[in-house]
Amino acid sequence: MKLEFSSVLTKLMPLVYPMDKHTLQILEFNKIVEMAGTFAVTAPGREKVINTAPLRNPEEIALKSSLISECRTLLSEGRLSGIEHFDELTLLLQRIKPEDVVLDAFQLRSFLPLFDSALNLKGFENDPLCSGLSNIISDITTHPEIKKTIERSINNEGRVRDTASKKLAVIRRGISSGENNIKVMLDGILKEKEVTPHLQDFFVAERNNRLVIPVKIDFKGSVPGVLHDISNTGETAYIEPYSIQHLGNELESLRAEEKLEEYRILRAITSLLREERSGIGDDYYKVVEIDVLWAIARFSEQMKMSSPEINSKGCLKICNGRHPVLWKTLGREKREEELVPLDIEMGSGNSSIVITGSNAGGKTVALKTIGAINLMALSGMHVPAGSGTTVPMLENIFADIGDEQSIENNLSTFSAHITRISEILRQSKKGSLVLIDELGTGTDPDQGGALSCAILRRLQEKGALTVVSTHLGTLKAFAHSEPGLIN
DSSP, X not given: OOOOHHHHHHHHSOOBOOOOHHHHHHTTHHXXXXXXXXXOSSHHHXXXXXXXXXXXXXXXXXXXXXXXXXXXXXXXXXXXXXXXXXXXXXXXXXXXXSXXXXXXXXXXXXXXXXXXXXXXXXGGTTOGGGHHHHXXXXXXXXXXXXXXXXXXXXXXXXXXXXXXXXXXXXXHHHHHHHHHHHHHHHHHHHTOTTTXXXXXXXXXXXXXXXXXXXXXXXXXXXXXXXXXXXXXXXXXXXXXXXXXXXXXXXXXXXXXHHHHHHHHHHHHXXXXXHHTHHHHHHHHHHXXXXXXXXXXXXXXXXXXXXXXXXXXXXXXXXXXXXXXXXHHHHHHTTOGGGOOOEEEEEOSSOOEEEEEOOTTSSHHHHHHHHHHHHHHHXXXXXXXXXXXXXXXXXXXXXXXXXXXXXXXXXXXXXXXXXXXXXXXXXXXXXXEEEEESSTTOSSOHHHHHHHHXXXXXXXXXXXXXXXXXXXXXXXXXXXHHSTTEEO
């Protein structure tokens, strides 16, 4: 029994964590996946890259990361995916479910890049360099007969070809012959001495799908025939002489037969797609999935990323970490040398880190880099860090970075931070990563310092990995005296 396309998608889509949306935004994860999305070839592939999110279990993460590694291996060999651009096709696949639906020629041709992509990907089947990708590709069908039928039946301009059916070829030969016969007869009429003085021009025209001759408006009664149109200036009447009217009727009848035969052909091809709808949908999903992997691989190659380890010990180690958005910004301004890589290690006996330093000293960038690398790793992506980077399997990441002043709710900067931190304290637990920028600032230093120490101690009690930045002396001293904290 075949699965419906929608159920195939539901079955194959990996489950993701409902990660804190506020955190995703302030860590600029949306900008990172948009950077990766530019490398996708297909429209649905780009959309899926942009919607990348952390996954639920280490096995899914490891599999995705491994598949990206295989794509990068193929890229290093100078090999291309062979995927061609196509737009979203799920709506068309849903649309053809009812038997009375017929797609037009352009809609039918829109499936060809999918079939071509599937066929090209089959070239990687059983390739020892990409055994994981090969497992996905082995189930791709390619539907060569449907592909051949569409190519034989519809040209690039969306016109049904003469070769689509023998009957259509016969009809079109009849149309061509009929048009030529009428034109020969009309050319003869244009040369008749009795007619020449009444003509506005000496050529055969077409009006309302009928071949006609242009006659001066004042002499339209001098050429016996049917009036089909008058020029915009009102000076020319377009007449179909009675002598060729029967031929015009025959031609019109043939054109009607042509339309019926074209419709029959489009209906037949739509039926072929309908019969294989589930399999085509399955191929579509797999091609898009590989396009996603290939796009992330190309993005990874651009930044020379590495595949991180995902551990269950709650340890975080980042070697030479960089934030992709900062890397892109500095690169655009030719200031790459200003990017200072981040090294950090925590989790084995030290669950919290306090980053100190002057304003504009890079503390905020460090927090965003830590958060971004964790989000990328948990999403199965490679990360902009060196080998040896390892990331804990987290359930959520919470961040309070930047000026959170709310005009709408009439909250001061300090009040907004406290509101956000209260929410973080409520939701955080073991398996959470908490990132707080300038903890305790915005109020009296002594009061802010005391409050910050209490917040940090509470996060430790809840078992969350915590990284905070500050320039408060009280918090610096607390980091040196409190077990499990490092500065």
